[in-house]
Amino acid sequence: MKALYALTLLSTLAGLVTFALCDTYEEMEKFHKACIAESNTTEDEFKKFFDNGMKASDATNNIKCHMKCLMEKQGIFKNGVYNAEAGLKLLLSIPAISGHENEIKQAVNSCKNERGANDCDTAFKISMCIKEFKAQL
Template identity: 60%
Template structure:
């Protein structure tokens, strides 16, 4: 279950604070595992190894994109940072952190990869890196 919460954090780009997770996330996670053809063991290994971008296989990247699509923050190859900020601001534990969250989203929303899966993953990794530099 610990892996699931790390995954949710990564996929929802909520690396700025511990928060309440949407009830649908587990359903999204399972559907995206099937869609991206990624196993729980592959995800677990990726997280246990420190989420190193250069170790992410394409299926892990596509899992990230799939989760973003199901949350409604990824459409037609574009990350909707504004929608994600609005969603995050509904979470009580994130109240008062809008400036930091907006800064992170603006810093990372234009990352580009080789394809949509890679782009979604690069945005996520950028947010993770931003969080580690701005606790």
Template identity: 30%
Template sequence: MQYFIIVILVSICGSALCTEAEWDENKKYCSEKLNVNLDEARDAVRGRTKEADVTKDIKCHFLCMGERQKIIKDGVFQPQVFKQILSAVDDKVLLTKATEECSKKGTDDCDTGFKVATCISRNDLRKYM
């Protein structure tokens, strides 16, 4: 369990020095910045909400989180950073497959953030992030 928490914190903050408080602060920052309900965001990224019904603010929430994780920069997915963050994943085939799948560009930066987040969720990588 401690290993899981460390992997999450490293992926969100980009360094091993991130604390659980910083993780919560990042999540809170993005949700407050965009006035997003975290339960609604979670449902959207896990496919419980039709993509057509996902609001722009929810999509931008995932862009915000991706930027804070440094896996999205200037609206572009950063596969090398993604691989580095998830270097602890034992299944390298899954990691390579997910990296290729998550490299898709959306219709705008927020859509890209949402596509990356849903890709991570779809490939069951959220347990590593």
């Protein structure tokens, strides 16, 4: 399960951001477990969402709240507000996407004002918007 989780996270923007922020695998796992509990997401629900390609239409409210929780723990989302400056700084620190600074800045600037029906939906929409830009890299 640990290997699957690490690969899943590393294959997505949320995962790249989590990995960049965490000093160790244990810290990454700690974030995940805390967010599973806080968002009432099951491991099966989480795995299914990522295995099916992270389609926005497949995201349950629990998945959206899990994303919000991860962003909060990373310090890039607080009280319903995305901290674009912190998000950009974090993204620019990820070695796997270095050399794409202009595209990353464009993604953050284009996505930072996404809004949803609630905080979970807002965090999810921002993540999915940035993920779409990442797919173009």
